[in-house]
Amino acid sequence: MSVAPRETPAAEGSFFAAVRGSLAAIIVLAVLGAASSVVPFIAIVELARVLLPAIDGAPVDAGRVWSIVIIAVVALVVSFGAAFLSGVVGHFADAELQHSLRRRIVRHLQRLPLGWFDQRSSGSARKLVENDVVALHQLVAHSIQDGLTAITVPVISLVYLFVVEWRMALAALVPLVLIFLLYPLMMRGAGEKYVQYDEATQALSGATVEFVQGIAVVKRFGQVGRSHRRYRDATRDYSRFVGEWTRETAVVFTIVELIASPIVVLTWLLTAAVWLTASGGASALDVLPGLLLGLGLTAPLMKLGASGQFLRNATKAQQSLTAFFALPPISQPDSPQTPEGRSVSFQEASFSYDGEHRVLHEIAASCAPGTVTALVGASGSGKST
Incomplete structure (x- = not known):
């Protein structure tokens, strides 16, 4: 009889120890790609400042034009390359993390007492191996890059806008402020709703697995109606809950989507630009940065909202796995003995x-x-x- 080796505290305490270097690379590449993606838009503004005076016969600085073009092309290549590499590194890190976690889960399942399994449905084990691990997949492979992009792009854009034309920067901030004000209203009571959602999802998963595994017995003994009951009830409860939650947030969510839509943002920015130029407060070149960069501020914010859901799922998954790994295994003898005879x-x-x-x-x-x-x-x- 042999005793299973214990995992080191470092392995037990950290989910991301095996991919820590990859996570650092993802962060650096994501920030670099996001920052580089803003440069071509700034280059368009600077090109307009150099070329538009030529309409009135002013000389054109060809060297400056070519410098701006080269910088824009290099920034565009760096942006695409960094985003691509960040995605590749993220997916490789995710594959390594999933492999590591699933091995740990299986090893820990082997050491748990049988009573733990009797108190839970197979859906609980499936949630650990599949749902929780996949939730961490979203964090490593997608959410880090999406979240950093959604923060970096608006910050750099707003800093540039405040430098060149602060009034257009304030106009570009209006949709963002409205979204920030409406978002807590849309997420009112979300904490309790998320708990109910997790319970409904786990109940549906358990009922589905139970029904599929019992099909052979159901067909043999002719208990189709009875076997369907729990699955039908779980499906009905899940659908009713999701439908009610969707209806509660539909109005505010629609308003937020409208405010963040490119058409609405462009209409608002054009209105502000026309007012500034008509009143003589700014020239066409002064409001151009606001039109180009302000149009792209809300899209990253909405993407950040979607990434926030993934981050929440990843946090819940990490808490679930932490609680699972903390379960005490079956005690092992200090001095195991080899049986004598048969x-x-x-x-x-x-x-x-x-x-x-x-x-x-x-x-x-x-x-x-x-x-x-x-x-x-x-x-x-x-x-x-």
Whole structure:
């Protein structure tokens, strides 16, 4: 008899130790790609400042024009290259993380007492191996890059706008402020809703697995209606909950989508630009940066909202896995001994599934080599246990 090796504290305590270097690379590449993606738009503004005066016969600085074009092309290549590499590194890191976590989950399942499995449906184990691990996939492979892009692009754009024309920068901020004000209203009571959503999802998953695994028995004994009942109930409860939550947030969500839509933002920015130029407060070149960069501020913010859901799922998954790995395994003997002979015997064996109510009381048995032992008894007497 051998004792399974214990995992090191570092392996137990950190989910991302195996991919820490990859995560750092993802962060650097994502920020670099996001910052580079703003440069071509700034280059368009600067080109307009150099070329438009030529309409009135002013000389053109060809060297400056070519410098701006080269910088824009290089920034565009760096932006696409960094975003691509960030995605590649993220997916490789995700594959390594999933492999590591699933191995740890399986090893820990092997060491848990049987009572843990009896108290839970197979959907609970499936949630650990599939749903929770996949939630971390979204964090590593997608959400880090999306979130950093959604923050970096608006920050750089707004800093540039405040430098060149602060009034257009304020106009570009209006849709963002409205979204920030409406978002808490849309997410009102979300904490309790998310708990209910997790419970409904787990119930539906367990009912689905139970139904699929029992199809053969159902067909043999003709209990189709009864077997469908739990699955139908779980599906109905899940659909009703999602439908109610969607209806509660539909109005505010639609308003937020409208405010963030490119058409609405462009209309608002054009209105502000026309007012500034008509009143003589700014020239056409002064409002051009606001039109180009302000149009792209809301899209990253909406993407950040979607990434926020992934981040929440990843946090919940990490908490779930942390609680699972903290479950105490079956105790191992300090001095394991190798059995002598081939006989099997035990005395005064008792067992409890929940730790409170014993279902077997001081059982004794002896199975000698070359003999056949049968367990007989009435239904519910404890034969399977």
